[in-house]
Amino acid sequence: MIEISQLKFDGQGLIPAVVTDFYSKKVLTVAYMNAESLQITLREGKTCFYSRSRSMLWRKGETSGNVQEVVSIKTDCDRDALWIEVIKAGPACHLGTDSCFNEEVFRSETGKDFSLGRLYELISARSELYEHTSK
Amino acid sequence: MIEISQLKFDGQGLIPAVVTDFYSKKVLTVAYMNAESLQITLREGKTCFYSRSRSMLWRKGETSGNVQEVVSIKTDCDRDALWIEVIKAGPACHLGTDSCFNEEVFRSETGKDFSLGRLYELISARSELYEHTSK
Numbered sequence: 509m510i511e512i513s514q515l516k517f518d519g520q521g522l523i524p525a526v527v528t529d530f531y532s533k534k535v536l537t538v539a540y541m542n543a544e545s546l547q548i549t550l551r552e553g554k555t556c557f558y559s560r561s562r563s564m565l566w567r568k569g570e571t572s573g574n575v576q577e578v579v580s581i582k583t584d585c586d587r588d589a590l591w592i593e594v595i596k597a598g599p600a601c602h603l604g605t606d607s608c609f610n611e612e613v614f615r616s617e618t619g620k621d622f623s624l625g626r627l628y629e630l631i632s633a634r635s636e637l638y639e640h641t642s643k
Numbered sequence: 644m645i646e647i648s649q650l651k652f653d654g655q656g657l658i659p660a661v662v663t664d665f666y667s668k669k670v671l672t673v674a675y676m677n678a679e680s681l682q683i684t685l686r687e688g689k690t691c692f693y694s695r696s697r698s699m700l701w702r703k704g705e706t707s708g709n710v711q712e713v714v715s716i717k718t719d720c721d722r723d724a725l726w727i728e729v730i731k732a733g734p735a736c737h738l739g740t741d742s743c744f745n746e747e748v749f750r751s752e753t754g755k756d757f758s759l760g761r762l763y764e765l766i767s768a769r770s771e772l773y774e775h776t777s778k
Contacts, residue, residue, distance in 0.1 A: 510746045526661045526670055530753075533668030535661055538724035550749055579754040584743040585736055589673035591744045595753065601720055608719035609726045611645045614685055618665075618730065619714040 512543055512550075516588040522558060525590040527600065529607075530579045532628050536600035537608045539568075541590065553578050555594060574598030606632065647678055647685075651723040657693060660725040662735065664742075665714045667763050671735035671742045674703075676725065688713050690729060709733030741767070 517523050522540040529536055539557040541549070545565050548556040552567075555576040559566040569575030576594035583590055601608040652658050657675040664671055674692040676684070680700050683691040687702075690711040694701040704710030711729035718725055736743040 510748045512748075515748075524659055524673060526673060528668075528670060533663075535663060535670075535726045538659060538661060538719065538726075553751060577753075578749065578751060580750045581748040582744040583746050583748055584673065585738055585740075585745070586743075587746070589744075590748065591670045591673075593754065603720055605720075608721075609717040609724075610720070611718050611722070613645045613647075613650075613716040613718055613725065614713065615715045616688060616713060618712075619728065 510583055510587070512546055514587060515543075515546075515583060515590075516586065517543065518588070520560075522560070523588060523590055525555075525557065525592050527555065527576065527592045527594055529600075530593045530595050532606075532632075534607050535609055536576075536594070536596065536606075546590075549578060549581075549592075555592065569597060572598065572602075574600070576600070645718055645722070647681055649722060650678075650681075650718060650725075651721065652678065653723070655695075657695070658723060658725055660690075660692065660727050662690065662711065662727045662729055664735075665728045665730050667741075667767075669742050670744055671711075671729070671731065673743075681725075684713060684716075684727075690727065704732060707733065707737075709735070711735070 515523055521542045525539050525541050526535060527537045528534060540560055542558045545556045545558045555568040555578060557566045557568060574597050576596045579593040579595060581590055581592050599606055650658055656677045660674050660676050661670060662672045663669060675695055677693045680691045680693045690703040690713060692701045692703060709732050711731045714728040714730060716725055716727050734741055
């Protein structure tokens with residue numbers, strides 16, 4: 509296991525964290541951690557980030573309830589980025605969407621074909637639709 | 644579709660790009676792009692990054708042959724990060740590993756149980772072992 513002291517934080521003391529969904533494998537968010545927020549994450553088993561815009565620690569789900577239970581944290585060959593797999597209690601995005609990544613910049617022909625990820629998205633969308641209409 | 648001009652590049656003109664494997668859904672790399680490397684990526688359909696350490700454009704696989712064919716590119720709610728799905732021709736990491744994320748910082752009990760991702764890793768590892776030993 510890699511210790512926090514072995515990670516490379518940038519000039520602002522931050523390290524980017526890619527948060528993915530343990531079940532769907534989707535990328536949910538790219539957020540930033542400092543050493544303290546990573547310590548809190550390890551201790552509490554739930555993601556805690558450092559908000560660059562508000563210059564403060566930010567326990568994900570503290571107000572919304574949409575906490576992220578941490579399954580694994582890995583670092584890369586440069587030890588200057590984190591990949592965090594989570595099980596989320598609700599939407600990852602403050603806009604209420606499953607993931608923060610919703611806007612397309614590009615999609616190849618291959619990407620328009622069938623994939624497990626797209627099937628998962630389709631089933632999830634229909635499930636949400638069903639829950640809304642059956643109430 | 645979002646245009647390059649609508650993205651938020653940082654003070655150095657860069658945007659972080661999370662590269663994931665279209666098939667395994669693994670996070671392969673966190674790299675950086677400037678507007679020019681993103682234009683090249685869109686035009687050529689293969690990832691081109693900006694190397695912060697070498698201060699130059701870096702077409703992934705240019706020397707190794709391990710190019711990454713781009714399937715999709717999405718941006719997030721802040722438009723300050725990219726998620727790029729790729730089909731890779733070989734290892735994503737310069738160390739020869741499938742992904743750059745190989746060192747664990749944390750793993751919960753849930754993460755030790757069965758998952759599709761871990762099954763995929765196991766089968767891939769045994770496939771590589773088989774290819775090595777059967778030569």
